[in-house]
Amino acid sequence: MSLVIALRTGRVAHSNSSSLVAPAGSVIQARGYAAPVKAAKKVSSKFRPNAGKENDKKNRGGRDPGLFRPMPPNALTHPVFQSEYRSELKLPVYRPETLTSSAAAKALAFPRDDSRALKAFGLPTNILVDYLLLSTPCSVVRQVTVDVLDQLDKAAQSSSQNTRLVFTGQPGCGKSYLMLQAVQYAIQKEWLTLYIPRGINLVNSSTPYAYDARTQTYGQPAYAQQLLKRFADVNAALLQSLTVQSSYPFDEREVQNGAPIMDLINVGVEFQHQAPTVLNALFDELAKQTKYPVLLAVDDFQALYCMSQYRDPFYRAIKAYHLMLPRALLEFASGKRKFARGAFLGALSSQNTTFRAPLELIESLGLPPNGPTNPYVPRQPELIEYAKGLKNFVVPERLTVDEAASIFELWQQSKALHFPRGDELFLSKYTEASGNAREFVEKGLLQTVAM
Amino acid sequence: MTPSLESGRSFPLATQSRPGRLSARTCALVRQRARSPSSSVSLSRALVSGAVRGTMNIAKQVAGGALRFRAYATAAYVPPASLEGMQRARPPPSKPKPESPSFYTGRANYFDQLLALEKAAKQTRTALQELQILPLPRFAQQNLPPSPGYRRFIGQLNQLNEYRRLAEVAGHMELAGRIQRVLDMFERENKDAILAQGKRKPVKFDEFGRSYTIGRRKESTARVWVIKAKEAASSSTAAAGQGEAQPSQDAPAVGIPGFTRGPLSMAPTPIKVPTTNILVNNIPLVEYFPHLSDRERIVRPFRIAGLLGAYNVFALVRGGGSTGQSGALALGIAKALAAHVPEVEPLLRKAKMLKRDPRMVERKKTGRAKSRKAYTWVKR
Numbered sequence: 001m002s003l004v005i006a007l008r009t010g011r012v013a014h015s016n017s018s019s020l021v022a023p024a025g026s027v028i029q030a031r032g033y034a035a036p037v038k039a040a041k042k043v044s045s046k047f048r049p050n051a052g053k054e055n056d057k058k059n060r061g062g063r064d065p066g067l068f069r070p071m072p073p074n075a076l077t078h079p080v081f082q083s084e085y086r087s088e089l090k091l092p093v094y095r096p097e098t099l100t101s102s103a104a105a106k107a108l109a110f111p112r113d114d115s116r117a118l119k120a121f122g123l124p125t126n127i128l129v130d131y132l133l134l135s136t137p138c139s140v141v142r143q144v145t146v147d148v149l150d151q152l153d154k155a156a157q158s159s160s161q162n163t164r165l166v167f168t169g170q171p172g173c174g175k176s177y178l179m180l181q182a183v184q185y186a187i188q189k190e191w192l193t194l195y196i197p198r199g200i201n202l203v204n205s206s207t208p209y210a211y212d213a214r215t216q217t218y219g220q221p222a223y224a225q226q227l228l229k230r231f232a233d234v235n236a237a238l239l240q241s242l243t244v245q246s247s248y249p250f251d252e253r254e255v256q257n258g259a260p261i262m263d264l265i266n267v268g269v270e271f272q273h274q275a276p277t278v279l280n281a282l283f284d285e286l287a288k289q290t291k292y293p294v295l296l297a298v299d300d301f302q303a304l305y306c307m308s309q310y311r312d313p314f315y316r317a318i319k320a321y322h323l324m325l326p327r328a329l330l331e332f333a334s335g336k337r338k339f340a341r342g343a344f345l346g347a348l349s350s351q352n353t354t355f356r357a358p359l360e361l362i363e364s365l366g367l368p369p370n371g372p373t374n375p376y377v378p379r380q381p382e383l384i385e386y387a388k389g390l391k392n393f394v395v396p397e398r399l400t401v402d403e404a405a406s407i408f409e410l411w412q413q414s415k416a417l418h419f420p421r422g423d424e425l426f427l428s429k430y431t432e433a434s435g436n437a438r439e440f441v442e443k444g445l446l447q448t449v450a451m
Numbered sequence: 452m453t454p455s456l457e458s459g460r461s462f463p464l465a466t467q468s469r470p471g472r473l474s475a476r477t478c479a480l481v482r483q484r485a486r487s488p489s490s491s492v493s494l495s496r497a498l499v500s501g502a503v504r505g506t507m508n509i510a511k512q513v514a515g516g517a518l519r520f521r522a523y524a525t526a527a528y529v530p531p532a533s534l535e536g537m538q539r540a541r542p543p544p545s546k547p548k549p550e551s552p553s554f555y556t557g558r559a560n561y562f563d564q565l566l567a568l569e570k571a572a573k574q575t576r577t578a579l580q581e582l583q584i585l586p587l588p589r590f591a592q593q594n595l596p597p598s599p600g601y602r603r604f605i606g607q608l609n610q611l612n613e614y615r616r617l618a619e620v621a622g623h624m625e626l627a628g629r630i631q632r633v634l635d636m637f638e639r640e641n642k643d644a645i646l647a648q649g650k651r652k653p654v655k656f657d658e659f660g661r662s663y664t665i666g667r668r669k670e671s672t673a674r675v676w677v678i679k680a681k682e683a684a685s686s687s688t689a690a691a692g693q694g695e696a697q698p699s700q701d702a703p704a705v706g707i708p709g710f711t712r713g714p715l716s717m718a719p720t721p722i723k724v725p726t727t728n729i730l731v732n733n734i735p736l737v738e739y740f741p742h743l744s745d746r747e748r749i750v751r752p753f754r755i756a757g758l759l760g761a762y763n764v765f766a767l768v769r770g771g772g773s774t775g776q777s778g779a780l781a782l783g784i785a786k787a788l789a790a791h792v793p794e795v796e797p798l799l800r801k802a803k804m805l806k807r808d809p810r811m812v813e814r815k816k817t818g819r820a821k822s823r824k825a826y827t828w829v830k831r
Contacts, residue, residue, distance in 0.1 A: 401724045427759045431727045432746040434737040443743045450747050 073135075089136045089414055094181070096188050101146055105402035107410045109138040110184055117187050120230045121195040124176045124299050126351070126438070133446075134414045140406045142174070144395055145181050152182060155343040156191070156293040161335040161389075163343035166301060166365055169395035172438025175347040176299055178395060182345055186295040191342070192235050192286060194227070196329075199300030200355055203308035203320050212276065212324065218310065219276030219324045227325075228268045228275060228282070238292055239265070245288050248281050250274055261285060276324045283328055287339045294342035296332050301346030302357035304330055305383055309354075321382060330386040346390070360384045365392040398435030407437070411445055419451050608637055654790035662790045666783030668808050671771030675783030677791065680725045680763050727753060729764040731780065745777035752785040755802050756795040762788065778808060 073088065091109040092098060098108065110118060118137055122128075131137045148165075155163035167175040176197075183195045196202070207223040232239065242261040247254065252271050255264045264285065268278030286294050298304070304326045310318040320326045331337040332344050348357055360379050362369055364387035399407070405426065412421045419425060429444035549555070553562040579585040587595075611630055618627040639645065647653075654662050661678045706716035729736040729749065740746050753759045764784060768776045785804040789796040799805050813822035820826055 401726060424754060424757070424759060427724070427726070428747075428750050428754050431729065431753070431759060432736065432743070432750050434729070434735040435726075436737050439737050447743060448747070 085415075087413070087415065089134065089138065089410070091136070091138050091410075094139070094141075094184060094188075096149075096185060099141060099146065099149055099185065101143070103141045104143045104146060105140065105400065105406050107138055107140045107406045109136050111188075112137070117183065117193065117195065117234045120233045121183075122197050122230075123180070124197045124349075127176055127180060127197075130441070133416050134410065138410065139177050139181055140403055140410065141181070142178075142399070142403050144174075145178060148178060148182050148393070149185050152186060152189075152295070152343060156189075156341060158341070160294065160296070160332065160339040160342040160344050164333060164335065164390050165343070165345050165393045166390050167345070167347040167393050167395055168365060168367060170397040170436065171350045172436045173395045173397045174399075174437045175395050176349065177437075179297055179299055179345060179347045183295065183297050186293075186297075187234065190238060190292060192238055192292045192294045193297070194231055194295070195297045195299075196227075197299050199298050199303045200352055202323070202326050202329075203303050203306060203310075203355065205309035205311075209310050209323070210273070215280075215324065217322050217324045217327060218318060221272045221275045224275035224279045224325060225269060225272045228265050228279060231282075232262065232265050232269070242285075242289055242291065244285055246284075248278075250277075280324065280328060283332070283337070287337060290340045292341070294339040295345065296329070296339070296342070297345040297347075298329055298333075299347045300349045300352070300355070301333075302348050302361060303352075303355040304333075305358050305361045305386065306355045319382075321386060333390065334386045335389050358383060361387045361390075364388065364390055367392070399430075399437050399440065400435075401430065404430050404435070404437075404440060407441060408445070411441070417445055419448075425450075608634065654786065656790075662787045664783045664786040664790065666779040666781065666786065666807075668778030668782060669771050669775035669811060671768060671775035671779040673766050673768045673776065673779035673783045675764060675766045675780065675787055677762050677764050677784065677787035679791070680727065680761055682725055725760045727760050727763060729766070731766050731768055731776075740773060740777060742773060745773050748777045749780050749784065752781055752788055752799060752804050755798055755804060756788050756792065758788055758792065758795065762791065782807060 089109065091107050094108040094110050112118075123131070151163060151165065167178055169175055179195075180197075183193055186193045201207070202220070202223065207220050209218045209220050211217075212219050239261050244255055244257060244259050244261055244264055247257045248264060248267075249255075250267055250271075252274070253267055255267060261282070264278060264281060268275040268282075304320050306320060307317045308320045308323060308326075310323070312318050321330050328337070332339070333346060350356075356370075357367075358380075359369060359373060359377060360383035363379075364384070408421075408426050408429075411417055428450075429440060429448070433440035433444050549559075551559050551563050553559045553566070556562050576585060611634055615627050615630040615634065618624075618630060654664055656662055659678065661676045664675050664677070666673045666675060704718040706718055710716040727750075731739040736746060736749065740749070750759075753762075764787075766780055766783065768780055770776070771779070781804065785799050789799055789805060796805070815822055818826075
């Protein structure tokens with residue numbers, strides 16, 4: 001199975017429970033993060049479609065391995081790998097102290113040991129593919145990075161209502177990378193960070209959903225449980241010192257006022273049907289506490305403003321703001337709920353054309369509309385409300401020559417290119433890409449056959 | 452029209468019920484004839500004819516409905532009183548006659564003048580023959596005074612030109628210059644234009660130093676304006692001081708320790724690399740051509756010439772598809788670079804970048820499915 005196809009199909013397990021009421025004694029299997037992969041159980045049925053079924057069973061190959069994961073370098077003990085031509089990328093580490101204007105156009109590697117955010121939260125697909133080709137997760141710090149980090153520093157002291165940024169720009173200009181850099185910086189600066197790298201997975205009906213009569217919205221228990229686990233994993237050290245500021249009487253367990261916040265999270269982790277409620281409660285708690293600033297970062301932000309691919313019992317499409325988690329994210333984005341200290345970051349993405357930024361969001365951000373519009377085009381008032389007060393942070397569409405040179409050096413050092421290094425080739429690829437980062441790397445460096 | 456009596460034909464007269472009243476027209480006719488000094492015979496004839504006509508008219512009037520059934524084939528009768536206010540059908544507008552008989556040749560002026568000249572020559576020949584000057588006998592031909600020709604003059608100038616070339620080749624430039632000055636007295640003013648008549652026109656630059664070239668490929672045309680890219684000013688300003696502290700770097704930039712003089716003792720200056728920006732139909736190159744092969748084709752002239760980053764390009768492209776447009780753009784850019792930097796022209800020519808690709812889509816032929824593809828051969 002090709003790497004890219006595996007990533008595109010986005011394999012996520014579907015758990016057994018499809019309602020918020022959990023069957024007694026069932027263990028929730030969540031694939032991709034916690035539990036190892038198990039073979040699917042064969043269910044016997046009376047229907048026998050083909051005669052040659054036994055033959056096919058013998059001829060079928062091994063189990064599909066799914067997502068490709070590279071082996072860690074320590075596991076490569078075979079003599080073939082012991083060669084002086086193998087080299088690991090040695091880059092300076094991405095640390096808050098080094099992130100000043102002087103670091104602009106420098107390639108820095110994300111620290112692997114300190115924070116497991118990259119593995120815990122996951123990555124957008126395009127960045128993941130890059131890191132499978134490069135030997136280490138890294139990125140090039142640009143001037144815009146320094147600007148964003150300055151804004152985050154300012155936001156650490158004020159409520160998230162004042163800092164609600166949305167990264168916009170041409171396709172391929174570096175919005176997702178910028179968001180990843182901001183998230184890494186926040187984690188290192190001891191922020192409580194919640195990063196959703198693929199916002200489309202919230203609305204593309206890839207996880208089970210169930211209606212909650214109390215809130216009159218649809219919850220996504222499996223996704224919420226996963227998210228709680230990841231959040232707890234990344235922010236474990238900081239969460240030890242936080243306590244809950246009100247009591248939450250769940251059916252299975254009650255969380256008293258003043259209990260450690262991890263107790264609340266564990267309720268959601270253990271009981272999947274309670275996970276959406278627990279997540280909402282967690283948001284409330286994080287909003288109230290003032291000890292640590294909170295960063296809520298959502299990539300594919302425009303998907304929260306589209307119609308989801310879930311269906312209600314009448315087979316009508318469910319709006320994204322009728323789902324519990326997207327609704328909570330939208331409320332923080334629009335300032336209806338706010339963290340006492342912190343910021344909200346969103347990044348638009350044009351990769352998936354099923355979830356395109358709607359007119360209300362485009363107008364709120366002041367972007368040029370896609371086609372001719374007029375005041376008579378219907379605009380949903382709810383979406384206008386949820387898009388109020390968002391600040392447009394424009395990412396420049398061109399890399400500077402220095403930044404592009406750093407990227408070129410990075411790919412050269414990782415020995416991923418089939419041509420020798422040279423100024424002329426670099427400049428010709430830069431010219432062909434007109435400075436666009438994705439075109440420069442994907443087409444200019446990786447897909448070219450020119451020498 | 453009633454035939455007159457003068458024609459000599461007889462026709463039956465309808466029986467007369469009452470003496471016919473002469474019609475108004477007949478009265479007028481009679482009055483006219485009476486005024487004119489015409490013979491009595493004609494007057495009487497006119498009267499008779501008028502009377503007969505009037506009788507005929509009355510007969511028709513009396514017969515009325517019977518005669519309207521067209522017992523004989525004539526035009527329908529309309530009373531004259533009704534004809535007075537009638538709008539006659541306009542005759543179709545006649546085509547204006549062409550001014551000259553050679554209008555339909557398409558080049559009327561040319562043929563008119565040619566025919567006039569030929570006519571003049573014919574007439575002159577006739578006149579000369581009458582005067583017995585043509586054909587001229589041999590002794591007269593030989594004794595004709597010479598025409599004021601320039602053969603001897605041109606011969607001398609050619610000789611001087613040869614001497615000038617010799618002097619140039621031998622390296623005596625001063626002598627060659629003096630000969631040239633003599634020759635220049637006899638040169639035309641528009642000498643360069645005449646010499647360059649058959650050759651390719653040189654590329655013109657406007658007041659901002661922009662060149663304008665056109666490239667074509669298949670069905671596409673590209674109009675290309677190329678202008679020199681502005682050099683960044685940082686390299687010139689920072690080269691002044693030694694050990695000048697650069698505020699953007701961590702440590703002040705200094706020269707290499709151990710060198711007190713020369714370029715290695717100076718602080719390294721950050722070089723700003725100029726880049727080539729290409730706009731096609733006012734859209735950046737990467738957006739207009741999504742395929743990498745098209746983009747590489749367009750940047751290739753810069754790579755071969757070694758002028759990446761030196762010039763900016765603005766182009767208007769029309770017609771064809773992406774391959775045609777990218778090929779046309781590449782040709783336009785190559786021509787422009789050859790104009791800006793003539794040293795680069797042999798390189799581009801060798802790389803066949805200055806040649807217009809003559810390949811065009813071949814036409815479909817009858818009896819074939821496409822230009823070359825034949826229909827399936829059937830044995831029977």
